[in-house]
Amino acid sequence: MIEKPLILITNDDSVKAPGIRALIRYIRPFGRVVVVAPDRPQSGTAHALTIAHPLRLELLAKETDYEEYSCNGTPADCVKLAFKIVMRRRPDFLFSGINHGSNASINIIYSGTMAAVLEGALAGVPSVGFSLNNYSQKANFNPSEKFIKTIASTVIKNGLPLGVCLNVNIPDVPEDEIKGIKICRQAEGTWQEDFDEREDPYGREYYWMKGVYVKIGNGQDTDQWAMENNFVAIVPVQFDLTATHAIETLRNQF
Amino acid sequence: MIEKPLILITNDDSVKAPGIRALIRYIRPFGRVVVVAPDRPQSGTAHALTIAHPLRLELLAKETDYEEYSCNGTPADCVKLAFKIVMRRRPDFLFSGINHGSNASINIIYSGTMAAVLEGALAGVPSVGFSLNNYSQKANFNPSEKFIKTIASTVIKNGLPLGVCLNVNIPDVPEDEIKGIKICRQAEGTWQEDFDEREDPYGREYYWMKGVYVKIGNGQDTDQWAMENNFVAIVPVQFDLTATHAIETLRNQF
Numbered sequence: 001m002i003e004k005p006l007i008l009i010t011n012d013d014s015v016k017a018p019g020i021r022a023l024i025r026y027i028r029p030f031g032r033v034v035v036v037a038p039d040r041p042q043s044g045t046a047h048a049l050t051i052a053h054p055l056r057l058e059l060l061a062k063e064t065d066y067e068e069y070s071c072n073g074t075p076a077d078c079v080k081l082a083f084k085i086v087m088r089r090r091p092d093f094l095f096s097g098i099n100h101g102s103n104a105s106i107n108i109i110y111s112g113t114m115a116a117v118l119e120g121a122l123a124g125v126p127s128v129g130f131s132l133n134n135y136s137q138k139a140n141f142n143p144s145e146k147f148i149k150t151i152a153s154t155v156i157k158n159g160l161p162l163g164v165c166l167n168v169n170i171p172d173v174p175e176d177e178i179k180g181i182k183i184c185r186q187a188e189g190t191w192q193e194d195f196d197e198r199e200d201p202y203g204r205e206y207y208w209m210k211g212v213y214v215k216i217g218n219g220q221d222t223d224q225w226a227m228e229n230n231f232v233a234i235v236p237v238q239f240d241l242t243a244t245h246a247i248e249t250l251r252n253q254f
Numbered sequence: 255m256i257e258k259p260l261i262l263i264t265n266d267d268s269v270k271a272p273g274i275r276a277l278i279r280y281i282r283p284f285g286r287v288v289v290v291a292p293d294r295p296q297s298g299t300a301h302a303l304t305i306a307h308p309l310r311l312e313l314l315a316k317e318t319d320y321e322e323y324s325c326n327g328t329p330a331d332c333v334k335l336a337f338k339i340v341m342r343r344r345p346d347f348l349f350s351g352i353n354h355g356s357n358a359s360i361n362i363i364y365s366g367t368m369a370a371v372l373e374g375a376l377a378g379v380p381s382v383g384f385s386l387n388n389y390s391q392k393a394n395f396n397p398s399e400k401f402i403k404t405i406a407s408t409v410i411k412n413g414l415p416l417g418v419c420l421n422v423n424i425p426d427v428p429e430d431e432i433k434g435i436k437i438c439r440q441a442e443g444t445w446q447e448d449f450d451e452r453e454d455p456y457g458r459e460y461y462w463m464k465g466v467y468v469k470i471g472n473g474q475d476t477d478q479w480a481m482e483n484n485f486v487a488i489v490p491v492q493f494d495l496t497a498t499h500a501i502e503t504l505r506n507q508f
Contacts, residue, residue, distance in 0.1 A: 046330075047300035047363050054452070054460040076300075076364075077463070080447045085461060106376065109301050109493055110330075122360065122444050154507055164497045166504075183504045185496040190376050193334045198308070206308035207339060209331070234508065236500035239363055242439040243418045246490035250420075250437045253408055254488065 004065065005031035005092035005156060008082050008120070011099065012042040012075045012112025015060065015068070019098035022141035023130060024068075026148050027095055030156055032065040034091065036082040038112075039070035043101075047115035048074045055081060075116035083123060093156060094120035097130035097168075098141055098148070104131070104169040104223040104233060105189035105213070114167055118239050121165035126155055128165065133227055134172040143175035147232045150181070160236075167235045169227045182231040187222030189215050258319065259285035259346035259410060262336050262374070265353065266296040266329045266366025269314065269322070273352035276395035277384060278322075280402050281349055284410055286319040288345065290336040292366075293324035297355075301369035302328045309335060329370035337377060347410060348374035351384035351422075352395055352402070358385070358423040358477040358487060359443035359467070368421055372493050375419035380409055382419065387481055388426040397429035401486045404435070414490075421489045423481045436485040441476030443469050 007027060011020040015037035027033060039058070050073040061068040069086060071078045075096070083090050099113040108114045113129050120127030130148055132139055151168060160166065167186075171178060196208040215224060226233035261281060265274040269291035281287060293312070304327040315322040323340060325332045329350070337344050353367040362368045367383050374381030384402055386393055405422060414420065421440075425432060450462040469478060480487035 041306075044303040044305050045300075046302045046369070048302040049298040049300070049364055049463065051298050051463055052295075054462050055449075056458070056460050080463065081449065081461060084447050084449050085451070106493065108495060109372065109376075110303055115300070118363065122363075151508075158507055161497070161500045161503060164500045167495075181508045183501055183508060185498065185501070186494050188494075193338055195309075195335065195338055197339070204310070206310050207335060208308050209303065209305055209334065234504065235495075236497040236504055237495045238497035238500075239360065239495070240440050240442075241362055241421075241489075241491045241493070241495070243415070243490040243492035244439065246415045246418045246492075247437055247439070249415060250488065250490055253412055254405075254435045254437060 007031045007033050008091040008094045009033055009035045010037045010075055010078045010096050010116045012038065012045060013100050014038050014041050015070045017100060018137060019100050019141060023095060023098045026145050027152060028066065030152055034082060034087060035068040036071055036078045036086055038075060038078060039072055042074050042112045044110050045074045045112040046110050047076050050074060050077045057081060075112040076119045079116050079119040090123050090125050094125050094127035095152060098144060099131035100139060101135040102131055102133045102169055102227065103129065103167060104227050105187035108167055108186065117165045121163060122239060124162065126160040128155055128168060130168045130170065132170045132172055139172065143178060144170045146175065147181060163238055164236045167237050169223055169233045171227050171230045173230055177230050178232060179230050182226040182233055184223040184226050184233045184235050185221055186235050187224035188217045189213060189224060261285045261287050262345040262348045263287055263289045264291045264329055264332045264350050264370045266292065266299060267354050268292050268295050269324045271354060272391060273354050273395060277349060277352050280399055281406060282320065284406055288336060288341060289322040290325055290332045290340055292329060292332060293326055296328055296366045298364050299328045299366040300364050301330050304328060304331045311335060329366040330373045333370050333373040344377050344379050348379050348381035349406060352398060353385035354393060355389040356385055356387045356423055356481065357383065357421060358481050359441035362421055362440065371419045375417060376493060378416065380414040382409055382422060384422045384424065386424045386426055393426065397432060398424045400429065401435060417492055418490045421491050423477055423487045425481050425484045427484055431484050432486060433484050436480040436487055438477040438480050438487045438489050439475055440489050441478035442471045443467060443478060
């Protein structure tokens with residue numbers, strides 16, 4: 001008898017978000033599932049860790065081959081607590097999401113969903129983050145089911161190269177308009193920030209951050225291009241940030 | 255007359271930390287300096303952004319060629335606010351730190367100091383983060399002065415390749431023991447987490463995160479090796495996380 005794989009599911013939109021509820025439904029048939037996810041939205045927390053106050057876990061559900069916890073920390077906290085306290089071992093796989101909103105291009109840098117995935121990869125666990133290109137709480141996740149199941153079963157069958165995890169971005173269109181899966185590179189792009197400048201009732205200024213994503217370049221091998229052209233975009237991601245191409249230039253300067 | 259460059263200084267240990275006070279002293283001779291830094295420690299915030307509550311700035315000092323503000327946000331928030339609200343333009347250079355503690359190897363992923371640097375690089379600003387390998391508030395920053403000034407003047411003279419910023423880590427030894435500057439790659443390494451498991455006065459469990467850095471591999475071309483062997487380590491850093499070497503493998507699987 002082959003033992004079912006142990007799978008951790010997490011996200012950054014909170015354990016109650018429709019995106020993680022869909023992911024749990026899609027992934028449960030593949031193994032024993034443990035959910036450890038933030039107790040409230042943590043979008044934009046990136047790879048933040050909680051060191052200034054203690055962390056807590058709350059058991060929300062326990063069924064055959066299924067346990068669900070919320071945590072008062074960030075997505076990276078959730079992964080660390082899941083490995084050390086909840087599971088007392090590293091899981092066989094980690095899936096994060098489904099994020100409400102794109103994590104393509106430079107969004108990966110700010111993403112709590114993808115920080116959880118990198119945290120898994122750092123511990124040597126094959127890890128995948130899923131995001132739907134729609135920020136709404138009412139987004140329709142159904143078209144993603146088939147593709148998420150295909151990607152999950154492929155990763156469960158083949159594993160992933162050591163130190164590599166996957167950033168999967170899914171277009172927000174009906175299933176029959178999705179043209180397939182494309183392996184991509186991270187698109188160049190940036191956020192052009194703006195701030196709403198306001199005054200509080202006491203005459204003090206304050207600022208609300210807002211911004212628009214700005215595409216740079218037009219490469220058809222990028223995740224942004226693939227997603228905008230109705231492909232499911234997969235980018236293999238690593239945590240080595242060395243700009244190898246710049247090493248020689250700098251050696252000549254110092 | 256050549257106009258003095260406009261330089262933004264920030265960090266993640268707060269505007270009051272000895273590390274940023276030292277950096278301000280070292281950098282002020284190079285140009286017009288604006289400081290926008292967190293009003294309280296933000297270590298481990300990584301690239302978190304504040305979108306759930308408004309941001310505020312407080313003017314702390316204004317002198318010839320010098321302005322200093324604190325901000326209630328993260329390091330990445332500070333950079334965005336500095337560009338859009340305080341300076342109303344991108345600065346010519348950004349320097350972050352001096353961080354209390356190493357940001358070599360995988361620490362870059364969790365670092366607010368380096369998130370500010372990446373934020374600068376994303377906006378096309380030549381940006382450098384400095385860290386001293388000593389967490390203490392009483393660390394001695396004096397030996398770093400000569401090296402920080404060398405690196406700052408080199409970057410101010412030559413700029414940096416577009417999309418590349420620098421992660422500088424300084425050993426915590428007397429100046430005459432520092433052997434020089436080495437251009438390196440990011441060391442493999444990971445944090446082995448552990449949690450202190452405690453019980454609160456009401457019988458509920460809680461957890462304090464702790465951990466130890468674990469070195470992987472022994473390459474002598476890494477920042478961790480250089481720092482441990484009394485070199486100032488410079489890693490050129492990029493924000494493209496694509497694991498290019500894995501693209502072909504994955505194309506064969508999907």
